[in-house]
Amino acid sequence: MFITPTGEEVFVIDGHTHFWDGSPANQRNIHGKQFIDCFYTYHTSLSPPDKLWPKDQFEKYSAEQMYHDLFVDGPDDMAIVQSTYLTEFYKNGFNTIDRNAEMAKKYKDRFIVNGAFDPRDGERALEYIHYMKETFGIKGVKLYTAEWKGESRGWKLTDPNAYRCLELCQKLGIINVHVHKGPTIIPLDKDAFDVHDVDHAATDFQGLNFIIEHCGLPRLDDFCWIAVQETNVYGGLAVALPFIHGRPRYFAEVISELLFWVGEDKLLFGSDYAIWTPRWLVEKFWNFELPDDLKQEHGVDLTQQAKRKILGLNAARLYGVDVEAQKGKLVGSAHATAAE
């Protein structure tokens, strides 16, 4: 629970967190090393200096540390923990659903564990979706379209096999599809970060919600254009939000743009833990005011009500979390106190 400087409670669902093992012992090859190194570059580039972690801690951290950073030191009430396999880069996977679920079961009522699938597995992907639903009761998946597999260097939501997987998800009630558009190498003649496949999939699967992580960045403009037309497309704020510390003007411009095109009902807070920790992000976000010139130019405002929605209420709606009931369950748990 986040407590505002004036003593009000704000319910927080961290929409994007990870429990990964990127340690050298788990790295399969140079790509595994470069993958976690790249995350660490994001961490060092955008974190406040006093929030920087040593590299080895960043590569692999314990469940206890994660719990502490999110719920004890941090203001999260709940967190969505995403699964990303990357088995071409990591011997035991980067953060599989089994690893996530194992961690989550130690902390009752705190985590929503999401699955993942790779449509290039064909029939096996369909079987795996059934397995995740039956074993873990998932309500969402995280899809990483830039994942390498054999000779393949990425896939699209509109691939026929991906459509079969999405059909099954819709049928089984796995309704929240978090999409991370990492850089793909194929098709060679296309923009590597192209988000237009989301547009088609969102139109064709009206029973699913598509949460585009990082708001489509580095294709924010294309993402906004899609989100304004598709009622079931949402934006996750990870990567954009940390700019609030070092480059607040850019954050202000991006959030104004998102409020204008996408709207406050369709944006989700996410710390992208462990790239960033939620406490400083939530504190700064709550205290952030849009500059007057942007308010005027865009005709939008980042009100306290908008902040509440972004920090938790929107995710609660997508995942069917009854906020008042959930607060009751969590009474007595440690929570962060407001920044002075």
Add this chain to the structure above:
Amino acid sequence: MDAVLLHHDQRTREVWARLALVTDPELDESVTELGFIERVTLDDNCGVDIVFRLPTYWCSANFAFLMADDMRRAVSSLPWVREARPQLRDHMVAEEINRGVSEGRSFGDALRDFASGGSLEEVREKFRRKAFERRQEVMILALREAGYDDQAICQMNLSTYDKVEFDTEEAAHQKPRYRELLVERRLAWLPGDQAFVTYDGCSIKRYELASYLQRLRGVRINMEFNSSLCRGLLAARYREPEGNSAGRTPVDAAPCGGCGSGCAARSVEPPVTAENSAALA
């Protein structure tokens, strides 16, 4: 300084000047200004080695290829250069790109192990449009700032555009760059041609300008954000972040690999500009 060294420095400066004309298509900014060029080395046979690196190992392969190929062309156009050899390092497909560019192959050919065929024209075109729109937005806003009303802007011809002088650095910087794309695309090139049309060559009506600008604003905000992100990542990847108190050692602080061959003496680093050093500000 003796004449040979002076000559060498002069040529190195010429190479940097050519490289400054190469842009990152995604950001529409110069690769030298972004800090992508690590070093330039001249050999005794009029060959030029250009070592460059990008903000991450995963940066788009197609843009990396385009930049490498553009660097080769730009530097090869100097009359004394016999061979320009761009060398991308620390990148997921560095080897394929370096080999492909040095052999003058197409992108689809150079990376054919991953998929067959494919050219980069569609991607180039998509980002040329975005570059046009970003530059255009700067100019329209600057004209409004200078007191021109929307009617005057929509009807302005190239001759009038050429005469306007701008106070802000950004507008002064983008003025010739916007004009360059107008002419290159044959959207306007005669003095009486309309200076503000869409990328597809349509006139912009006065009453449409506000909604048109809303869309261009998104293009600009995305590009500026990406530019800031890329600069920050590059600085964090290769240098000590400013104000870092975690006591990390820099990943690679030496301008050159420090191989001890004496090549460092022949490398020339770009001048540190205020903009470069402000990457993490």
